[in-house]
Amino acid sequence: MVRDYSAFLPGSTPARREPTALERLGWGPTFASQIDTDALTATPPVRVVAVHRSGLQVAGDGIEETIPPGPEATVGDWLLLDRARPRSSRVLERKSLIKRRAPGTGREVQLIAANIDTVFVVTSCNADFNVARLERYVALAFEAGVAPVIVLTKADLAEDTEPYVEEARKVSDRVPVVALDARGDEPAAALVGWCKPGRTVAFVGSSGVGKSTLTNALLGNQAIATRGIREDDAKGRHTTTRRELHTAPGGCLVLDTPGMRELQLTDAASGIADVFEDIEALAENCRFTDCQHETEPGCAVLAAIEDGSLDPARLARWRKLQAEDAFNSASLAERREKDRAFGKLVRSAVTAKLDRKR
Numbered sequence: 001m002v003r004d005y006s007a008f009l010p011g012s013t014p015a016r017r018e019p020t021a022l023e024r025l026g027w028g029p030t031f032a033s034q035i036d037t038d039a040l041t042a043t044p045p046v047r048v049v050a051v052h053r054s055g056l057q058v059a060g061d062g063i064e065e066t067i068p069p070g071p072e073a074t075v076g077d078w079l080l081l082d083r084a085r086p087r088s089s090r091v092l093e094r095k096s097l098i099k100r101r102a103p104g105t106g107r108e109v110q111l112i113a114a115n116i117d118t119v120f121v122v123t124s125c126n127a128d129f130n131v132a133r134l135e136r137y138v139a140l141a142f143e144a145g146v147a148p149v150i151v152l153t154k155a156d157l158a159e160d161t162e163p164y165v166e167e168a169r170k171v172s173d174r175v176p177v178v179a180l181d182a183r184g185d186e187p188a189a190a191l192v193g194w195c196k197p198g199r200t201v202a203f204v205g206s207s208g209v210g211k212s213t214l215t216n217a218l219l220g221n222q223a224i225a226t227r228g229i230r231e232d233d234a235k236g237r238h239t240t241t242r243r244e245l246h247t248a249p250g251g252c253l254v255l256d257t258p259g260m261r262e263l264q265l266t267d268a269a270s271g272i273a274d275v276f277e278d279i280e281a282l283a284e285n286c287r288f289t290d291c292q293h294e295t296e297p298g299c300a301v302l303a304a305i306e307d308g309s310l311d312p313a314r315l316a317r318w319r320k321l322q323a324e325d326a327f328n329s330a331s332l333a334e335r336r337e338k339d340r341a342f343g344k345l346v347r348s349a350v351t352a353k354l355d356r357k358r
């Protein structure tokens with residue numbers, strides 16, 4: 001069957017029409033601009049909607065299938081499906097990518113989710129509320145190229161949500177803050193601005209803050225727990241994989257993946273700089289370009305603390321995040337170095353063996 005994909009190419013978006021099957025899956029100009037019509041017909045675009053041990057579940061225009069593992073892709077990715085050799089399907093360049101260090105698996109970076117438009121950074125209006133944690137998640141989102149929105153749940157349990165909202169607003173001028181009761185109809189209405197048809201959203205935050213409640217609120221009554229796809233693990237046990245994109249009744253795509261919960265700060269220097277752009281801007285005015293903002297004369301950061309325009313606690317949190325990122329990134333680099341040295345050792349051992357045989 002030959003499909004007409006011309007409507008998906010750039011410059012061909014007529015005003016007001018029903019979204020196409022691909023657009024409902026999140027397709028747009030970012031991806032369309034990466035391919036030409038011939039490629040579109042020969043290798044139709046499909047989105048990875050779930051990742052299983054047995055392969056990647058993909059969906060496209062009239063396509064719904066599982067292809068074997070192979071493409072370096074994660075949930076949310078767009079592939080150009082090579083039907084003859086699905087393992088060689090090309091992964092389109094991403095709008096955004098959330099990744100993490102893979103503890104103990106030997107692989108240094110694990111892809112968590114691609115092409116997320118908005119990440120809701122969730123905390124609650126109670127003891128869980130922690131500015132440092134919000135800053136951390138927001139830095140991760142900025143680093144990944146995803147727009148963060150702070151969602152404060154359990155508004156119904158707080159006497160006054162205003163102090164929480166006010167604190168959260170200080171995290172970054174660029175991040176909207178919403179306080180709500182995650183149960184019931186409120187989230188669908190309060191988050192509608194980000195949960196548009198064809199947009200992809202995800203939730204991050206600590207355990208118990210209401211991520212599942214919010215996800216279920218967006219998805220309506222299609223409760224997530226019962227929608228997990230079962231597959232056998234190596235030991236023959238049934239495991240439920242929850243690493244998938246669900247389409248909400250309103251048309252937005254909701255990512256549900258536990259991997260988002262264990263995100264670490266790695267190589268996030270630019271994300272951190274984005275969150276703390278107020279301090280970065282001050283530092284530009286320090287007398288010394290390598291000012292550590294400790295005791296240096298002419299330090300604009302210390303001056304801002306002095307005149308009360310910068311909270312010293314925020315400076316301390318900035319330092320801590322930078323240190324954490326430096327530590328995580330350095331140990332990664334060290335591991336890479338070790339890997340390289342080991343590879344060299346193996347190669348020279350092989351060469352020596354070959355030499356002996358000659």
Ligand SMILES: Nc1nc2c(ncn2[C@@H]2O[C@H](COP(=O)(O)OP(=O)(O)OP(=O)(O)O)[C@@H](O)[C@H]2O)c(=O)[nH]1
Nearest residue numbers: 153154155180181182183207208209210211212213
């Ligand atoms: N009163 C009230 N309870 C809430 C709200 N949001 C979540 N809860 C309750 O808090 C508990 C935890 O909510 P979950 O949605 O399971 O939290 P989670 O973030 O998904 O937790 P994990 O799955 O452990 O990561 C549940 O009992 C919810 O009903 C809220 O806005 N108000």
Ligand SMILES: [Zn+2]
Nearest residue numbers: 286291293299
């Ligand atoms: Zn300084």
